[in-house]
Amino acid sequence: MTADALLSRALVEEATKKSGLVWVRGSGPSRALWHVWHEGAAVLVGDGPGEQPLPGGLDAGATAEVTVRSKDKGGRLVAWTAGVAVLEPHSEEWEAAVAELKGKRLNAPDAEQLTERWARECRVVRLTPGASSTDLPDTSLAAPPLPTGATTRRTAPAALPRLLLKRRGRR
Known part of the structure; x- marks a missing residue:
């Protein structure tokens, strides 16, 4: 490996280890996902009740685009292409x-x-780094939010800001 490739690999590993959240895009829109860095790859769990929804296209043998954000500022640090592997429940690699x-x-x-619920109802996916890029995009990459069932039932009362500020002043 060349020095540039080694530095790029080190940046991907360190940035992904330190960031608690990565943006992953398979065949559909990107999703923010929590992960762990384990044995040279990002590992995620999802697609089950009570777990994060994984983006479409994260199937064995596919590729995915991973964007890593800065933990302190939240800005994009590095983007890398990942090879996708779906771990078989209760295999040695899955257990680890x-x-x-x-x-x-x-x-x-x-x-x-x-762990038993994950084995029955969820998928554990391993994203192994391939090519990476630290080049910033020319466009904003802004996208509309994905549909969600999380909603606010009603607006906050108009007097709420005054009440909160009044309490803060009494202390």
């Missing part, structure tokens, strides 16, 4: 990846049965 994922999974409603 799930052990890492379980440690990073926040607010799981069923922490004791988490």
